[in-house]
Amino acid sequence: MTEQPPPRNAGKAAIIVVAIVIAIVIAVFIGLNISRYKSVQQPGQPEPGSAKQGPQDLGTENQR
DSSP states (O other), X not given: OXXXXXXXXXXXXXXXXXXHHHHHHHHHHXXXXXXXXXXXXXXXXXXXXXXXXXTTTTTOTTOO
């Protein structure tokens, strides 16, 4: 019995499936980044890192 190579359409289908999976991963990554950006940029909230820091913020208040 001779082994036949897979049809050419199978190779094209595999490439299309891989391309679709990569596109989905990229879309999810971009969507999560946009969601994170919007949650950080909500009005009325201070910028991250703009809060005053003192000894109590650094966890050193009990080290005297």
